[in-house]
Amino acid sequence: MTHVPQIKIPATYIRGGTSKGVFFRLQDLPEAAQAPGAARDAILLRVIGSPDPYGKQIDGMGGATSSTSKTVILSKSSQPDHDVDYLFGQVSIDKAFVDWSGNCGNLSAAVGSFAISSGLVDAANLPENGVATVRIWQANIGKTIIAKVPMTAGEVQETGDFELDGVTFPAAEVQLEFMDPAADDEGGGSMFPTGNLVDDLDVPGVGTLKATLIDAGIPTIFVNASDINYTGTELQDAINNDAKALEMFETIRAHGAVKMGLIKSIEEAAGRQHTPKVAFVAPAQDYTSSSGKTVAASDVDLLVRALSMGKLHHAMMGTAAVAIGTAAAIPGTLVNLAAGGGDRESVRFGHPSGTLKVGAEAKQVEGEWTVTKAIMSRSARILMEGWVRIPGDAF
Template sequence: MTHVPQIKVPATYIRGGTSKGVFFRLQDLPAAAQVPGAARDALLLRVIGSPDPYGKQIDGMGGATSSTSKTVILAKSSKPDHDVDYLFGQVSIDKAFVDWSGNCGNLSAAVGAFAISGGLVDASRIPQDGMATVRVWQANIGKTIIAHVPITGGAVQETGDFELDGVTFPAAEVQLEFMDPAADEEGGGGSMFPTGNLVDDLEVPGVGTLKATMINAGIPTIFVNAEAIGYTGMELQDAINGDAKALAMFETIRAHGALRMGLIQNLDEAAKRQHTPKVAFVAAPKDYVSSSGKQVAAGDVDLLVRALSMGKLHHAMMGTAAVAIGTAAAIPGTLVNLAAGGGARNAVRFGHPSGTLRVGAEASQVNGEWSVTKAIMSRSARVLMEGWVRVPGDSF
């Protein structure tokens, strides 16, 4: 009996923000996977260890959560005034598909560093010491991200004293600017508010009619009030992720919101679009204890936000959802803005299950239409392992 040997594919395993994933240079992928399609998806599924009916991804690099079932492909940019093209693939844990419909804001923090270390950024743009500005084209949604990456001795600096709630150890700070983050290219009619309203009445069978802010900024997101669905906004993962009825409710809200946002044409399509849109619920500030045991005081935050990713409550906050939160908070009248006390603001600090996060956004209204020039937040990133991943040669 003949056996197919494993092949080796150059790869780097990196933590970016509160996520981690397997990073590839496009040029290092097998030829069949260098173009979008079934071969690429099959390769990435096998690398991560999906689909896994056990839900553990034991036979792959994934960690069996939405935050750790991620892949990134980078290439020298084909766009003017950009250094690198960044493509993100969210790998389903229990189903055989890769969702390319959105960005990962957390892994965005690692893109600049990987691009520099991988020789994808012109050497003349990298200082010996100081800050390298990497211009990233986010290919999933057609947006620009500016990453400010610290450089020491001509190399990326990864260690430092910047602390990020949801990440155990400190590291070097990477500031990200999400330029013109509203209305991605994948849907929503090109408008920040695809329904034309800051707040809608969203009819959800079996749940009721919910007030909802549906926004395209960073990532399409549906915001509802915590109290309207029986929550306080102080919940941690265990309060929701073991409750099958609650998870089904959130998926129903997500599907009906996606339909109203124009992201899908019928409800059945929602199952094939797990990565977007996100569902989040908001509440006014309250004292609570984070998942690490850290006390978060009501006075430390402007509002509380909990968000679901790939069908489960996220352990912290997705970076792209943080962009949506910052953008919505900057626009008076949205549910996010109202939960934060209303009025004009250009930054917000919100409480999430792991602690707090600050995000800024610059919003303005012209001829009745809201626009946001950029959203800003700080994350960190660190290489965990580099070398090759191995997959059976007949797996793609």
């Protein structure tokens, strides 16, 4: 029996925010994978090491969590006034499935620096020293992200003293602006797909929950922690080691997705794992983060815990942070009420790894809430670059 040798694909392994992913330039992928389809998905699955019934992704680059089972494809932008097109693929760990339905806000922090270092940004637009502005077209959701990337001696500066809870070591600060992050076509075509700031969400086996259903950054279902018998101070083990809890959250997610118009039936939720997210909120209180650090109630405006790909996230997804910031800026949402209500342009929330501040500019136009942008700071660092190898018959 003959065996096909491995092939090499140029790739870069990068931490962005509290996530890690394998980054590719579109032009470096095998020709069959330069267009969407089965070949592209098969290649990315093999690169990451999925599907893995053991749930470890030992035979690939994935880290067996939603935060580390990610892929990014970049190309020179096809859009006017943009530098780069950014396509994100969330790779399932145990299924042969790549979810293209949403963005990764954390890895967005690495897109600008990778685009610069890989020659996708016109050098004439880059300062020798200072801050480079990279205009990113987020191709999954058709939105603009502006990344402010520090430059030193003509190169991307990755080292610095900016600390991000959930990341062990400091690095250079990258400011991200998510422009017009609310939905404009999918679901109800509105930031609030149902038209309500708070809905009654009927969840079989759970009950009727108050819920804020918002599509800003990423479609997100917010519920009150107290309504599902949580405090908002929970860490990963409290949720992820509880099979009944995970089943409950998936049921909430599926029914919320139907109510948001993202899917037509509950059964479709299994094929749309990346979106929507489900999160629970609570008023500020003291708790101990996963690193052992004490987070005081006075350090935050509210507490938020969010699930990604069926598990409680170790920190906070960047796109969900956009949803949190946006919802907090709109009086009457569950997020806003948990933060104390009223008008606010920014919010600092507590998550399992610590705290995060996100700002949003929201306003009412003819009775409809709109958000012009959400702003937050992350960091990014290249961990490894070269080639990733996969068997030549993997696609």
